[in-house]
Amino acid sequence: MFELVRMRDAVGIAPEFLDAEKGAVQDEINKKYANRVLDGVGLVVGLYNIERISNGIIHPGDGASHVTVEFLLIVFKPHIGEVLCGSITSSDGDGLYVSLGFFDDVQIPPSCLPSPSRFDEEEKCWVWEWNGNDMWLDHGQEIQFRVFSIEYGPRDLLSHRKPPPLAGASESSSAAPSTEVAAPAHVQPPMMITGYINEPGLGLVCWWR
Amino acid sequence: MEVLEDHAGMLTNYEVYELVSRDRADRVQKKQGDKQLHNLRVIQSQVIRHLEARGTNLESREFIRECFGRLKNEPYLLSSDEVLHIVNVLPKSAAEIHLLVSNCSERLSDEQVEEILELVSLQAPE
Numbered sequence: 001m002f003e004l005v006r007m008r009d010a011v012g013i014a015p016e017f018l019d020a021e022k023g024a025v026q027d028e029i030n031k032k033y034a035n036r037v038l039d040g041v042g043l044v045v046g047l048y049n050i051e052r053i054s055n056g057i058i059h060p061g062d063g064a065s066h067v068t069v070e071f072l073l074i075v076f077k078p079h080i081g082e083v084l085c086g087s088i089t090s091s092d093g094d095g096l097y098v099s100l101g102f103f104d105d106v107q108i109p110p111s112c113l114p115s116p117s118r119f120d121e122e123e124k125c126w127v128w129e130w131n132g133n134d135m136w137l138d139h140g141q142e143i144q145f146r147v148f149s150i151e152y153g154p155r156d157l158l159s160h161r162k163p164p165p166l167a168g169a170s171e172s173s174s175a176a177p178s179t180e181v182a183a184p185a186h187v188q189p190p191m192m193i194t195g196y197i198n199e200p201g202l203g204l205v206c207w208w209r
Numbered sequence: 210m211e212v213l214e215d216h217a218g219m220l221t222n223y224e225v226y227e228l229v230s231r232d233r234a235d236r237v238q239k240k241q242g243d244k245q246l247h248n249l250r251v252i253q254s255q256v257i258r259h260l261e262a263r264g265t266n267l268e269s270r271e272f273i274r275e276c277f278g279r280l281k282n283e284p285y286l287l288s289s290d291e292v293l294h295i296v297n298v299l300p301k302s303a304a305e306i307h308l309l310v311s312n313c314s315e316r317l318s319d320e321q322v323e324e325i326l327e328l329v330s331l332q333a334p335e
Binding site for chain 2: 001002003004005006007008009027030031034035036038041043044045046048070072074082083085100101102144146157158199200201202208209
C-alpha cells in the first residue's frame with residue numbers, strides 16, 4: 001500500500017530559518033508535497049527522510065537560501081492486484097464508490113461486482129443475489145477489494161488530492177444548473193483507483209469474517 | 210521537481226503507522242501550529258485512523274519480524290510480497306488467505322492455512 005519514492009527538488013529557505021536549516025527544509029517539503037498526488041506515482045503521505053542537501057545559493061535581491069535536496073517520500077502507491085479495504089460512501093448506476101479515509105477516489109463498476117448483482121433504485125444501493133439471498137452493499141459498510149487499475153487524471157505533476165470546483169460549478173446541489181456553462185457532476189480526480197470484488201474473500205468484510 | 214526513483218523501498222502498513230504516529234506526536238508536543246502544514250496534519254490523522262480501524266496499531270516490530278521469519282521459510286515458503294500483503298491485510302478467514310497467496314491450494318494445506326490465520330490473529334496475550 002505504501003512505498004518510498006526518491007525525489008530531487010529545489011527548496012527556498014527564508015532568511016529567518018537559516019540557522020535551523022534541516023528543520024526548515026523538512027517543513028518546506030511537507031508543505032509542498034503532503035496530501036498531494038504525484039502524477040503517475042501516488043498520494044504523498046509525508047517526508048520519510050532527507051538524504052542530501054546541497055550548499056545554498058543566494059540570488060541577488062532575495063535573502064532566502066536556495067538548496068537542492070534529495071529526499072524520500074512516503075507515498076500511497078497500491079499495486080495492481082493488491083487487496084485494500086475501505087468503506088462504501090455512495091452508489092449509482094455506474095457502480096460503488098469507496099473511501100479509505102485518506103483516499104476517496106475508488107470506484108467499483110458493475111462489471112466488477114459479483115454476478116448477478118442489481119442496482120436498487122429505491123435504496124440507491126447495489127445488491128448481490130446469492131443463492132436466493134439478497135446481499136446488500138450498504139453505505140458505510142467495510143468492503144475489501146482488489147486493485148484493478150489506477151488512472152492519473154490530466155493534471156500537473158503535483159496536484160491537490162481534491163481538485164478545486166470548476167469556475168461556474170455550483171457548490172450546492174439544489175441550485176439550478178447554469179445555462180451557459182454545464183459543469184460536470186464529477187470532476188476527474190488526479191488519481192482514481194478502479195477495484196473489483198468478484199472473487200471469494202472480497203466484498204463486504206462481514207461476509208467472510 | 211524530479212522523481213529519481215519510483216520504487217525506493219516497500220513499507221509495511223505498520224511501519225507507516227509507527228512513522229506517522231511518532232511524527233504527529235512530536236509535532237503536538239512541540240506545539241507546531243504552522244497553518245501551512247495543514248495538509249500534512251490532515252493526511253496524517255486520516256492515515257492513522259484508517260490503519261487503526263484495520264488493527265494495524267495492534268501489530269509490533271516483533272510481530273512483523275516473526276511473520277517474515279516464519280512465513281518465508283519451510284513449510285510455507287511465501288514470497289516477501291505475499292508476507293507483506295498478509296501483514297497489511299491481516300486476514301481472518303481461509304478465503305482471504307487464498308486471495309493473498311497465489312496457487313494457494315497447491316502450496317498450502319488446510320492446516321497450514323489455519324496456522325497462518327492463527328499467527329496473524331493478533332490475539333492479546335492472557
